[in-house]
Amino acid sequence: MTLARQQPFASRRARLLQHMGDDAIAIIGTRAEMYRNRDADYRFRADSSFYYLTGFAEPEAMAVIQSGSEQPYTLFCRERNREMEIWNGLRAGTEGAVSQYAADQAFTIEQLDEQIIALLSGKKRLYVRLGQDEAFDLRIIGWLKKIAANQRQGGQAPIEIIQLDSLLDEMRLFKDVHEIDLMRRAAHISAQAHVRAMQTVKPNMMEYALEAEVLYVMQKNGCQTAYNSIVGGGANGCILHYVENNQTLKDGDLVLIDAGAELDHYAADITRTFPVNGTFSPEQKALYKLVLKAQLAAIEATIPGNHYRVPHETAVKILTTGLVELGLLQGDVEELIANEAYRQFYMHGTGHWLGMDVHDVGSYKLNNEWRPYQAGMVVTVEPGLYIAPDDETVEARWRGIGIRIEDDVLVTGSGNEVLTKDVPKTVEEIEKLMGK
Numbered sequence: 001m002t003l004a005r006q007q008p009f010a011s012r013r014a015r016l017l018q019h020m021g022d023d024a025i026a027i028i029g030t031r032a033e034m035y036r037n038r039d040a041d042y043r044f045r046a047d048s049s050f051y052y053l054t055g056f057a058e059p060e061a062m063a064v065i066q067s068g069s070e071q072p073y074t075l076f077c078r079e080r081n082r083e084m085e086i087w088n089g090l091r092a093g094t095e096g097a098v099s100q101y102a103a104d105q106a107f108t109i110e111q112l113d114e115q116i117i118a119l120l121s122g123k124k125r126l127y128v129r130l131g132q133d134e135a136f137d138l139r140i141i142g143w144l145k146k147i148a149a150n151q152r153q154g155g156q157a158p159i160e161i162i163q164l165d166s167l168l169d170e171m172r173l174f175k176d177v178h179e180i181d182l183m184r185r186a187a188h189i190s191a192q193a194h195v196r197a198m199q200t201v202k203p204n205m206m207e208y209a210l211e212a213e214v215l216y217v218m219q220k221n222g223c224q225t226a227y228n229s230i231v232g233g234g235a236n237g238c239i240l241h242y243v244e245n246n247q248t249l250k251d252g253d254l255v256l257i258d259a260g261a262e263l264d265h266y267a268a269d270i271t272r273t274f275p276v277n278g279t280f281s282p283e284q285k286a287l288y289k290l291v292l293k294a295q296l297a298a299i300e301a302t303i304p305g306n307h308y309r310v311p312h313e314t315a316v317k318i319l320t321t322g323l324v325e326l327g328l329l330q331g332d333v334e335e336l337i338a339n340e341a342y343r344q345f346y347m348h349g350t351g352h353w354l355g356m357d358v359h360d361v362g363s364y365k366l367n368n369e370w371r372p373y374q375a376g377m378v379v380t381v382e383p384g385l386y387i388a389p390d391d392e393t394v395e396a397r398w399r400g401i402g403i404r405i406e407d408d409v410l411v412t413g414s415g416n417e418v419l420t421k422d423v424p425k426t427v428e429e430i431e432k433l434m435g436k
Contacts, residue, residue, distance in 0.1 A: 006102040008178040009055040012171065016053065017067050019167045025066040025120060026127035026164055029136065033059045043224075048356035049129075049168045051265050056101050058091060060109050064119055071104035074119065079108045113143070117155075121147055126158035129165055165361070172355055173362030174376035179355065180410060182266040183378060184419055186223065187408055190261045190268035191422035193217035198424070198433050203251035203276050207231040210255065211245050218261040226267035227358045230258035233276065235389040237402025240348060249276045254284055256402055260358065267358045269380050270420050271406035278434035280427055283397050287385050288427060290322035294383040295405045295425075298350055302381060302409050302416050307370035312350035315383040319346055328387070328394050345387060351380040354408055375413045382406030 020026060031047040046057045054063050054075065062076040080093035097106035107115050120126065120143060130137055147157040175183065193214040200213045211231045218225060232242040233249040237256035249255055253276050260268035273288065275281075280288060297318055298311035320342045323329040328345065329336055336342060353360035355378060365371060373379075384404030391399055408419040424430050 006055055006100075008176060009053060010102055011176070012053055013065055013073055015171060016065060016167060017072060019171075020065075020067055020125065020127060022067055023122070023124040024127060025064065025123040025125070025158070027062065027064050027116075027140075028053065028129060028164060028168075029062045029133075030056070030059060032133075046265070048265065049165070049172065049361075052168065052172055052356060054101065056092070056097070062109065062112055064116070066119060066123065073102070073104045074115075075101060075103035075106045076109045076112045076115075077106065113139075116143055117146060120144070120158065121155045123158045125160040125162055127162050127164040127167065130161070130163060169361035169363070172360065173353060174374070175355060175378055175410070176376075179266060180376075180378075182264055183268065183355070183408070183410070186226075186261050186263040186266050186268040187270075187419035188422060189218060189221045189223055189263065190259065190270050191420055192221070193259065193261065194257060194270055194272050194423045195433065197257055198272070198274055198430065201249065201255060201274070201276055201434075203249060205249045205276075207233055207236070207245040207247050207249060207255075210249065210257070211259075214257065214259050218259075221261070221263075223261035223263050226260040226262035226269065230256065230271075232256045232402065235400035235402065237273065237404075238386040238388055238400065239402075240386070251277050252281065254280075254401060254403065256404055258404065258406065265356050267354060267356065267360075268408055268420065269354055269358050269406060270408070270423060271382055271384075271404045272423055272425060272430075273403045273405065274430050274434065278431060280431070284401060284403075285427055286326060287387075287398070287401055288403050290319060290326070291383055291385050291403045291405050292425060292427075293322070294318040295381060295407070298381045298383060299407065299409055299416065299418060302351075302373060302379060302411060304373050304375060304411060304413065304415075307372050308364050308379075309370045311379075311381055315350045316342055316346070319383060319385065323385075328398060344391075344393075345385050346383065347386070348384070350383050351409075354378045354380055373411045375411055377411045378419070379409055379411070380406055381409050 028050050030050040033044055034042045036042050044059050060078050064074040075097040077097050078091050080091050094106035097103040144157045147155045196213050196217050211229050228243045230242050231245045233255045234253035236242050254273050255276050256273045258271040260270050294315040298315040301311045301314045320336050321333050353362045386402045387398045389400035410417045424433050
């Protein structure tokens with residue numbers, strides 16, 4: 001990574017220092033490597049908040065950021081090792097930590113216990129992420145005890161310990177220009193993947209074969225999946241977190257695909273539902289148009305000033321009204337909403353924060369009130385309807401239909417921008433793309 005590419009990370013560290021105030025220090029580590037089984041490990045991905053501040057993607061690393069110092073940013077990392085690099089790839093090392101990643105100083109990760117005492121001593125506030133790693137929590141306690149034991153030699157341990165996530169989560173909620181650019185690109189690549197799925201699906205295809213078409217587009221464009229993809233044909237689309245993707249796609253069924261690419265640690269999250277044979281049945285079309293109507297209205301409500309729950313409330317009212325009109329619910333719409341009768345067919349929320357994590361950080365309430373949307377937030381908008389295959393309270397013609405439509409929405413100063421707009425979603429657009 002060049003120093004020019006480090007600018008967004010340096011700006012975030014500077015903002016964090018402003019929030020921390022004087023005589024403060026923050027310590028944040030990346031995640032541990034994880035094994036899939038025996039000697040096979042999962043591909044390493046840096047901890048999101050650690051990467052947000054450093055741009056450093058190697059394992060076994062720790063960042064220390066301190067105010068009131070001529071060297072505010074210290075990076076602890078693995079040192080260069082020719083033998084290990086032959087097996088596992090190049091490392092930046094301490095020299096690269098400074099020259100490539102803009103650290104003011106760098107030490108090997110093995111030197112952490114030795115060097116951290118001097119960095120901690122004399123600071124009033126310590127910002128750390130407690131409760132995520134018991135071993136690291138105990139290590140911090142050990143450092144503080146060691147400083148306290150040396151008080152007669154002038155050592156002074158921090159008198160406040162503050163949860164670092166309280167600052168970082170709020171910072172990450174508001175995307176900067178660099179982040180928005182990455183999310184636009186991730187959304188565009190994800191959109192291409194969904195379009196390919198619509199163009200290649202056919203009856204008797206396996207769900208995993210259709211998933212492979214989606215993954216092909218993502219990986220061809222330098223991405224990995226942001227989460228386990230859902231490819232649910234027929235009644236499998238009614239299982240909200242269906243990931244087996246091992247059944248045959250049948251003629252006459254819908255297929256629901258929930259899949260998004262991750263580009264340089266930033267996620268997209270798209271869901272589209274479309275007919276395996278390219279043509280919606282009357283029942284599928286009626287439910288699909290109802291979900292789309294709710295989604296479009298919910299997107300329109302995702303604007304500055306409206307609070308987080310307004311899009312959900314908007315979608316629920318439209319879905320409940322439509323379910324009554326279709327005969328799937330009976331009664332007064334307002335009473336059905338008050339009693340949450342709609343949850344028989346729509347049991348989840350209408351969106352979540354999106355960013356480095358597909359379910360991104362950031363509080364949804366402030367002072368126990370739903371927080372208003374502000375420019376820079378990115379949220380998904382994803383209403384759906386799921387008619388269980390064994391639901392005998394409805395006519396058989398409706399059963400086993402699962403539909404969700406999901407887009408990624410950036411809140412702007414004047415409204416919003418749908419980042420995932422490149423995927424068709426009207427009945428007419430979908431059937432035209434599929435050649436019907």
